[in-house]
Amino acid sequence: MKNMKNNLRIIVLLVTLIAIIVPSGCGKKDTEMTKVSYRLKWLFNTSVAGDIYADVHGFFAKEGLEVEVKEGGPELDAIKELEMGHAQFGVASADQVIRAVSKGAPIVVLAQLFQINPLQWIYRSDENKINKIEDIKGKTIGITFGGNDEAIMKALILKNGIREEEVSFFSVRYDYTPFYERRVAFWPVYRNAEGVIIGDKLEKAKEPVSFFDPNNYGIHFVANSVITTENMIKQHPETVKKFVTALTEAWNEALNPANLDKTVETIHRFDKDTQLDTIRRQLEITRQLMKPSEKTVFGTIDVNAWKQTERIMLEQKLISAPVNIEKRLWK
Amino acid sequence: MFHKRLSQFIIVYLLGLAFLFFIKAVLNLSDYVIPSPVEIYDTGLKVFLRYIPDVLNTLSVAIIGHVLSIVMATIVGIISRLSNWMGSFIKTAAFNIQAYPIVAVAPIIFILLGDGLSSRLLIAAMICYFPLLLSFIGILSEPVTDIEHFYVYSGKMRWQLEVKIRAFENMNKLVTVVSGSATLAMVGTIVAEFIGASKGIGYSIRIALYQSDLSKILIALFLIGIFTSLYLAFLEWLGNMLVRNWRAKA
Numbered sequence: 001m002k003n004m005k006n007n008l009r010i011i012v013l014l015v016t017l018i019a020i021i022v023p024s025g026c027g028k029k030d031t032e033m034t035k036v037s038y039r040l041k042w043l044f045n046t047s048v049a050g051d052i053y054a055d056v057h058g059f060f061a062k063e064g065l066e067v068e069v070k071e072g073g074p075e076l077d078a079i080k081e082l083e084m085g086h087a088q089f090g091v092a093s094a095d096q097v098i099r100a101v102s103k104g105a106p107i108v109v110l111a112q113l114f115q116i117n118p119l120q121w122i123y124r125s126d127e128n129k130i131n132k133i134e135d136i137k138g139k140t141i142g143i144t145f146g147g148n149d150e151a152i153m154k155a156l157i158l159k160n161g162i163r164e165e166e167v168s169f170f171s172v173r174y175d176y177t178p179f180y181e182r183r184v185a186f187w188p189v190y191r192n193a194e195g196v197i198i199g200d201k202l203e204k205a206k207e208p209v210s211f212f213d214p215n216n217y218g219i220h221f222v223a224n225s226v227i228t229t230e231n232m233i234k235q236h237p238e239t240v241k242k243f244v245t246a247l248t249e250a251w252n253e254a255l256n257p258a259n260l261d262k263t264v265e266t267i268h269r270f271d272k273d274t275q276l277d278t279i280r281r282q283l284e285i286t287r288q289l290m291k292p293s294e295k296t297v298f299g300t301i302d303v304n305a306w307k308q309t310e311r312i313m314l315e316q317k318l319i320s321a322p323v324n325i326e327k328r329l330w331k
Numbered sequence: 332m333f334h335k336r337l338s339q340f341i342i343v344y345l346l347g348l349a350f351l352f353f354i355k356a357v358l359n360l361s362d363y364v365i366p367s368p369v370e371i372y373d374t375g376l377k378v379f380l381r382y383i384p385d386v387l388n389t390l391s392v393a394i395i396g397h398v399l400s401i402v403m404a405t406i407v408g409i410i411s412r413l414s415n416w417m418g419s420f421i422k423t424a425a426f427n428i429q430a431y432p433i434v435a436v437a438p439i440i441f442i443l444l445g446d447g448l449s450s451r452l453l454i455a456a457m458i459c460y461f462p463l464l465l466s467f468i469g470i471l472s473e474p475v476t477d478i479e480h481f482y483v484y485s486g487k488m489r490w491q492l493e494v495k496i497r498a499f500e501n502m503n504k505l506v507t508v509v510s511g512s513a514t515l516a517m518v519g520t521i522v523a524e525f526i527g528a529s530k531g532i533g534y535s536i537r538i539a540l541y542q543s544d545l546s547k548i549l550i551a552l553f554l555i556g557i558f559t560s561l562y563l564a565f566l567e568w569l570g571n572m573l574v575r576n577w578r579a580k581a
Contacts, residue, residue, distance in 0.1 A: 075540070077543060079363060079364075079543075080363070083358075083360055083361060083363070083364045084358065084364065099363065099542070099543055100361070100363040100543070103361055103363035103366075103370075104361040104362050104363065105361040105362075105363040105364070106361065144541065145538050145541075146537070146538030146539070146540075146541035146542050147541045171446075171529045173446065173526075173529075174438065174527070175438065175441055175442055175527065177442055318542070
């Protein structure tokens with residue numbers, strides 16, 4: 001009887017202890033935070049400044065989100081990860097999104113990161129004078145066969161009445177030697193990333209460079225956007241709103257010239273191989289591409305540009321039928 | 332033998348496809364992640380014939396790379412059995428070079444040699460050469476005491492005879508190693524094309540990957556499997572012929 005009483009006391013004591021510890025312990029915060037995963041398109045660099053800024057400076061946490069920001073890479077596809085449930089949010093290029101939608105992927109575009117596509121062509125400005133589009137006739141132009149730069153360049157020449165036979169295409173890979181050796185006059189680069197680095201190298205060698213931007217000739221092929229799934233929007237609309245709010249605020253802060261040093265330092269923490277000065281210049285160009293004017297609201301979805309992107313892909317038979325992409329753009 | 336190899340490959344391929352369709356159905360995935368059977372069939376109709384020359388191109392480079400590797404491994408294997416120091420040095424070097432991932436070395440090769448045949452050939456040879464070499468060194472350094480001691484004691488042993496005895500006694504092992512390394516040569520060539528070349532089925536897979544088109548990749552894998560199986564079956568047939576002829580002569 002005495003033993004039973006003792007056992008009862010111990011059980012009551014344990015239950016009381018658990019009751020005290022559990023609600024007031026570290027678990028509380030965890031249960032309130034919503035965990036999500038965010039797959040980027042590329043490695044940590046200036047192009048993902050706002051994404052890492054949101055993570056490091058607590059923008060996600062402020063919205064009650066615990067976000068695992070995952071680096072992208074050439075073989076990683078955020079859309080597939082979303083469908084498989086490995087991530088809830090991701091970044092994908094417009095051509096990836098349109099292709100996926102054409103194959104029934106339940107994807108929705110939440111925000112458009114770049115208002116101007118950073119994919120441009122670097123060229124030596126003293127050897128190639130480009131005042132009008134016809135000036136590219138007879139030039140050797142690098143393109144990645146199967147990549148979106150092929151779609152953009154072919155759309156550009158078609159739109160401007162240039163025949164494919166009037167230019168020479170060169171199959172581009174990671175190695176820039178053909179451009180350095182002048183075998184190729186125009187080489188595709190991301191203006192805000194390797195564009196700065198290669199431009200610097202050539203400038204040092206006293207070779208002035210310029211960038212050929214298809215946007216100036218009427219091709220508004222959309223670049224990277226933030227995406228999620230239809231299910232996510234239906235089942236967790238609040239999480240989606242909070243995620244977009246946090247991300248937009250973070251990007252606005254990161255791109256604000258007043259926060260330049262803070263943003264550069266944040267990027268450098270993740271991208272140690274790039275010098276601070278290079279990151280600084282990359283960031284300035286990124287700002288021009290994401291917020292071309294003061295009035296531009298970060299993340300604005302340019303519906304007409306999306307429609308043009310779809311049209312280009314349809315014309316080039318990259319998709320077999322229209323997908324009405326405007327229906328997949330989040331409002 | 333050819334028929335058996337092909338049917339075995341087709342069974343494995345169909346099992347793989349069935350597994351993919353099972354995952355697609357269970358997880359309710361779109362055609363973007365895993366294409367439907369109809370899409371794979373349609374894609375097959377469009378690209379099958381176009382991919383055949385690409386696979387043949389890859390296979391021809393792989394075969395040349397494979398033959399070069401066999402010749403080099405044989406020569407170096409014979410040399411390295413001459414002294415313990417040389418054998419151990421070559422072994423260590425082979426292990427070390429083998430440890431470097433080819434994706435890290437390939438860009439340097441492409442920068443130096445360009446994106447043509449020589450780069451693909453070198454990478455294919457590199458991938459299948461070192462495993463071959465290590466096996467050859469192992470086989471040719473291992474004395475066949477029962478037979479060799481007679482020639483040693485009678486003073487008739489020469490290095491050519493030693494190599495012959497060891498090769499003859501281990502012919503089955505050698506044939507297995509050579510045919511096994513054929514797949515490595517094929518893999519090496521495809522990796523090279525995938526990374527930097529502008530020809531071959533590896534290059535076509537790269538483009539399909541840019542377009543997120545898994546159905547094209549599946550067709551390419553089917554063709555790679557068919558032609559690799561044929562090559563392996565041919566090597567096995569050749570090996571068996573060789574063993575039979577040697578045994579008959581002996």
